[in-house]
Amino acid sequence: MIDLHYWPTPNGKKVTILLEECGLPYRIVPVNISRGDQFGPEFLRMNPNHRMPVLVDHAPAGGGAPISVFESGAIMMYIAEKAGRFWPRDVRGKYEVTQWVIWQMANQGPKLGECGHFRRLGDREGDQSYAVRRFTDEANRLYGVLNNRLVDRPYLAGDDYTIADMIAYPWTVNWKGQGQDIEEFTYFKRWFEAVGARPAVQKGMAVGNDLSTDVTKLPPEEQARIRKMLYNQRAIPVKVA
Known part of the structure; x- marks a missing residue:
């Protein structure tokens, strides 16, 4: 049996898609x-980077x-290898897929x-117009990467559906919230x-959709607590026994 320590975010949903497939x-x-x-x-013993x-x-x-495996890309490689599916074993096919898995982890997701x-931040922390423009443009560039890749093939690694497609898909579902127009990217x-x-x-x-909480409906002080915890993290001090 596999235990998946999970919350319904794009990084979690990559893995549940593969498990279901x-x-x-x-x-x-x-x-x-x-x-x-x-x-x-207990969670930090499994993942010292404190991310699910x-x-x-x-x-x-x-x-x-x-x-125990952390990082969604590594988890997907582990599952695909265990199941013998969705990750080719020949060297060319394997690295055609692997490079797109790494692309997603290093570029698309972050x-x-x-x-x-x-x-989402708005003006709560001052003028964010440069950051909004910077990352909205970068999102547009990345959708363009996908669009150009898919001009002459049905899936990211070629003719076959693989973990490269599964890992990229959940991050594209919120294309509207990322300021993109899907009609701009025909092949994507x-x-x-x-x-x-x-x-x-x-x-x-x-x-896990039943687990989600609409943070915008929480009291302002609880919203502030969550923002501080998630977005103002610094190093965890070393604890020496």
Whole structure:
């Protein structure tokens, strides 16, 4: 059995999509990031970077103790390798997919995350117009990367649907909130609709939706507490036994 320490964000939904596509049994262990569960000592033992998701496989290949994996890209590689699906084994196919997984982790996720952050922030922390413009433009560039890649192929790595598509899709669902017009990206739109129509993608995207909290409906002081906890983080001091 696989335990997935999870909250319904794009980084979590990448993994649930893959688990649903593979048909692997798994159990959701909620990590309420608004409450600060990710800073608890038990979670930090699994992921010193205090970010979800984290996967714990209680039945790893070859047996032995459970295997714990953090970082969504690494988790997806682990699952795909375990299931023997969605990540080619030949060297050319494998790295055609791998480079897009790394692209998503290094570019799409961080930049679209910053885009959404500054566009939601408004003027609560002063003039954010440069940051909004900077990351909205960068989001547009990244949608252009996807669009150009998909001109002559149905999926990011070629003819086959892989973890490269699954890892990128959840971050594109909020294209409106990122200040983008999907009609500008014809080939991306075709891919977006095709991936989004897959039953396993729809199931994976829906996992944990009942856990979400609409932060905008919380009292102002609670909203301020959550913002401070999530957006004003500094180093955790070393604790020496």
